[in-house]
Amino acid sequence: MATILAVVAAAPGSPATAAPPAGEHRGTLTGGATWLGHIPARWNGTVLLFAHGFGPLRPQDAPSEQARELLLAEGYAMVGSSYSGPTMWALETALPDQRAALRAFEEVLGTPPRRTIAIGRSMGGLVSARQAHDPRGGIDGVLTTCGIVAGGLNLNNYQLDGLHALTELLAPGRDIPLVRYRDAAQAAQAAADIVALTTEAHATPDGRARIALAAALFNLSGDHFRAMTAGGALNRYVTGRQQIELSAGGNSAYNRGVDYRALLASSAHAAGVRALYREAGLDLRADLDRLTATADVTADPWAVADLRRSSMVAGPLRVPHLTMHTLVDELVPVEHVDWYGEHARHRPGMLRSVYVNATGHCVFQPAEDVAALHMLEHRLDHGRWPDLTGTGRFVRFNPPRLVGGLGEPGRL
Incomplete structure (x- = not known):
C-alpha cells in the first residue's frame, strides 16, 4: 500500500463519485520507490503510466514538462515511479514499482480508469515493452519511444563489439578494461581513456577508417559516431555497462568466438567502412581477422540468466504496441x-x-509524443492503425538489421 504524501482532498461532504482531485500528487511505495502523478481539471478517463529512462532514480510521469502540459490539457491523468533500483539499470524492480505506483494513483483517482496506457522512454521503453508481454494484464496498450526494445543482452553485446574494435585497433596492447568493472571509478577511467584515444584518432585517415569500423559495430555511421563521441554517448556506453553489471551481478556480454567479418558484412554501414579503408590504404580483412583472433571476453552465466529474465521481452505480445524512433539514435539505434x-x-x-x-536520442517534439499516443488510441478504439507518414517529421522507413544481436550473423 502506498503512503500518499500530498493529496488535494475533495471538499467535505462530497459524494464518492466526485471528480478526482486535480493537481500534482506524490507518494512513497513500500519498496522504497516514490511516485509522481498529475490529474487534469477534467479527466478523460485514461491513465498514462510513464516509465522513465536510465538515470537518477527520480519519479517522472511524462516525457517532458511541455508534453505533460499538452496531455493535461487533453484530459489525461498520468503517473510514474522512480523505481527502487538499487542501480540506475532498474529492470529488476521497475515493473513491480510501476504496477504499485498505478495502484496508489488509482486510490487517489477514486474510480477505476476507463483505459490505462503504458508509455516508456529509452530504458523505460524496455520496461513498457515488457508490460506489453506481461500476462498479469492491467494495461490496454503500450507506446515505447526510443526504447531499448531489443533488450539488455543485445545492448551489452553490440556495445562490447564496438568497444573491442576501438581499443584493439586504436590502442593495441593497452590494458583498458571493457567488462567486469570493480567499481564506478574504474569504469569512468576506462571511459575517459577510450574517449581520449578515439578523439585523437579522428585526426588521421587510418584512425577515421578504424573508427568507422567500430561505429558500424555500434550500429552507427562513422559521421554520427564522431558527433556522439563529442556529445558524451561513448562515455555512457562504458559507465552504463558498470551499472548493468552491478544489477546483474556480473558480465552478460561475450565476444569469444564471434566472427567480425560476418558482423561487418551484416551492417548497413559496411560500404562506407570499406571506402574509408581503401582511402587510408589499410587492410580491412586483416583488421577484422585481428578482432576475431583477439576476442576473448566470456559471459558470466548467472548474469546472462539475470538479464534474460529481467531485461529481455518474453512471451507473446498481449496488447497493441506502438514503437516510435528517430532515424538516427546514438544511444539506442533504430535497429532495435x-x-x-x-x-x-x-x-x-x-x-x-x-x-x-x-x-539524436529521444529528440521528439512534444506534439510527436501526443500524435503517437493518438495513433495508439485509434488502434484501441477502431482496431486498425492510422498512418502518420507525411505528418510533420513522420516518415516511412525500413530499419536495418541489428549488427551483433542475438541470432544475427556473427553471434549465432
Whole structure:
C-alpha cells in the first residue's frame, strides 16, 4: 500500500463519485520507490503510466514538462515511479514499482480508469515493452519511444563489439578494461581513456577508417559516431555497462568466438567502412581477422540468466504496441526496432512502428509524443492503425538489421 504524501482532498461532504482531485500528487511505495502523478481539471478517463529512462532514480510521469502540459490539457491523468533500483539499470524492480505506483494513483483517482496506457522512454521503453508481454494484464496498450526494445543482452553485446574494435585497433596492447568493472571509478577511467584515444584518432585517415569500423559495430555511421563521441554517448556506453553489471551481478556480454567479418558484412554501414579503408590504404580483412583472433571476453552465466529474465521481452505480445524512433539514435539505434519486430511473438496488427526524421536520442517534439499516443488510441478504439507518414517529421522507413544481436550473423 502506498503512503500518499500530498493529496488535494475533495471538499467535505462530497459524494464518492466526485471528480478526482486535480493537481500534482506524490507518494512513497513500500519498496522504497516514490511516485509522481498529475490529474487534469477534467479527466478523460485514461491513465498514462510513464516509465522513465536510465538515470537518477527520480519519479517522472511524462516525457517532458511541455508534453505533460499538452496531455493535461487533453484530459489525461498520468503517473510514474522512480523505481527502487538499487542501480540506475532498474529492470529488476521497475515493473513491480510501476504496477504499485498505478495502484496508489488509482486510490487517489477514486474510480477505476476507463483505459490505462503504458508509455516508456529509452530504458523505460524496455520496461513498457515488457508490460506489453506481461500476462498479469492491467494495461490496454503500450507506446515505447526510443526504447531499448531489443533488450539488455543485445545492448551489452553490440556495445562490447564496438568497444573491442576501438581499443584493439586504436590502442593495441593497452590494458583498458571493457567488462567486469570493480567499481564506478574504474569504469569512468576506462571511459575517459577510450574517449581520449578515439578523439585523437579522428585526426588521421587510418584512425577515421578504424573508427568507422567500430561505429558500424555500434550500429552507427562513422559521421554520427564522431558527433556522439563529442556529445558524451561513448562515455555512457562504458559507465552504463558498470551499472548493468552491478544489477546483474556480473558480465552478460561475450565476444569469444564471434566472427567480425560476418558482423561487418551484416551492417548497413559496411560500404562506407570499406571506402574509408581503401582511402587510408589499410587492410580491412586483416583488421577484422585481428578482432576475431583477439576476442576473448566470456559471459558470466548467472548474469546472462539475470538479464534474460529481467531485461529481455518474453512471451507473446498481449496488447497493441506502438514503437516510435528517430532515424538516427546514438544511444539506442533504430535497429532495435527491427530486431524486436522479428523476434517478438505477435499476431498481425498488434505491433506497429513509426519513425521521425531526426538525429539524436529521444529528440521528439512534444506534439510527436501526443500524435503517437493518438495513433495508439485509434488502434484501441477502431482496431486498425492510422498512418502518420507525411505528418510533420513522420516518415516511412525500413530499419536495418541489428549488427551483433542475438541470432544475427556473427553471434549465432
